[in-house]
Amino acid sequence: MEAAAGLLRGPRAVRLRQRRSVLYSQPRGAAGQRAAGAAAGPAPLLALSLALRALNCFLVQTSFVPDEYWQSLEVAHRMVFHYGYLTWEWAHGLRGYSYPLIFASIYKALQLLAKDDVQLLIWVPRLAQAVLAAFADVKLYSLVQHLENAETAKCVYFCQLCSWFTWYSCTRTLTNTMETLLTIFALSYYPIKGSKMGSSCKYLALIALAVVVRPTAVIPWIPLFFSHFLQEQRKTDLMLHHCIPIGLVTVGTSLIIDRVFFGEWVLVQLNFLKFNVLQNLGTFYGSHPWHWYFTQGLPVILGTHLPFFIHGCVLAPKRYRIFLVAVIWTVLVYSMLSHKEFRFIYPVLPFCMVFCGYSLKHLKAWKKSAASFLLISNLLPALYTGLIHQRGSLDVMSHIQQLCSNSHQSQAFVFIMMPCHSTPFYSHVHCPLKMRFLECPPDLMGNESYTDEADLFYSDPLGWLNKEFYNDTLLPSHLIFFNVLEQEISSFLASRGFEKTATVFHTHLPQGRVGSHIYVYRRKT
Known part of the structure; x- marks a missing residue:
């Protein structure tokens, strides 16, 4: 925590604070604290995040689930090098080529540079995910900084970095990983009360992109969008000038990409929802009781963050209730499906980190002890699952x-x-x-x-x-x-x-x- 705080303080920030102390003698309120936090730009924080996520990438040498390869890298390899294997989902149009196209672009660049060595094909896509994860960490920090203050933002950022499941998942080439990262980016532009960073166009575009990657990405955003719609004064403009154009452009682009690679018109998002939700055929790969996400799924991915999450939910201001509603709603929706996996609820973890950070910030005298507990208790599962289990x-x-x-x-x-x-x-x-x-x-x-x-x-x-x-x-x-x-x-x-x-x-x-x-x-x- 102290090291992270030190990176946020530079000579320029000190000079700015000195000028403010001369110009303004009155005590600072919340707005003053936010301004002080803004003085320390995100550049040092981004450098720290990039270094940590790069290390994160190389310290995860285990397998998680088959989709990590079979729905991304294997498809991209076939797209570029024209040999490989496509699973049954591609024969039935349940998956789209938009997400594998990202890795296909990386593979094509390596091929053109005559650097398509197998080790580079394995690690460069993961390093690209690590870079996106680092930017997402900073975006989450910036969001809380504008909503609260720099101190709370540092606590949320610390909780995000300490999360063993985030460490385990954020550099993997899973659609769930990209869905989670895009959710954080979209959240940073969501027009929550008290934030001046809200942008309907940006957050809706990012949601649309996440839905193209994985259609279930829309689930956490249903209560959030409904809340935004209710408080929006220009509802017609929101629908006609933002939702509809963004939806048409995104779906249209996805359709064209899939038309090129499938050779026919395929609406993969509809096929995906039909198979997994309407027909519930995912049970072929296993089923769990309805309460599994509440009794095992969420407690496991939160780990030792769980008591901080509960404490933060009690302390957090009313404006954050919509985040809690999004978490509960998402877990309830996924609970109705028989086939359950930890990674499915990974996108709600950033919401949980906001509450964990809020809890940590308000522990005051116990803050350092709590931070040490979080760091140590998450280190062991992060290293074990990343370096040993299923390698x-x-x-x-x-x-x-x-x-x-x-x-x-x-x-x-x-x-x-x-x-x-x-x-x-x-x-x-x-x-x-x-x-x-x-x-x-x-x-x-x-x-x-x-x-x-x-x-x-x-x-x-x-x-x-x-x-x-x-x-x-x-x-x-x-x-x-x-x-x-x-x-x-x-x-x-x-x-x-x-x-x-x-x-x-x-x-x-x-x-x-x-x-x-x-x-x-x-x-x-």
């Missing part, structure tokens, strides 16, 4: 990358026998190696007896392998699977001449089909 999915890709430089690349055939989409694919290999994995597309036809390939495999792994590879000429050159599968298929491995060449740590918490280690087997030549 095998990425580490094993280095073993596949080695096959690209092998003179026998054309003869290599890698079969990943793990729960579908457990690892990245061509975006982390970057050579046209023959690869295959167990697929698990949902049944969109409503067939009750439908079973995907992954479930068929795990119901009888040995029988499935003997049936699938009935001829030795069909055998893969390399098999990759979790250690929990080894004993069950040991007879197949021995009879077909496979030998273990690598053991890769994955997690201390194996569960079900996911083991603690990943094994790499190679067929003897």
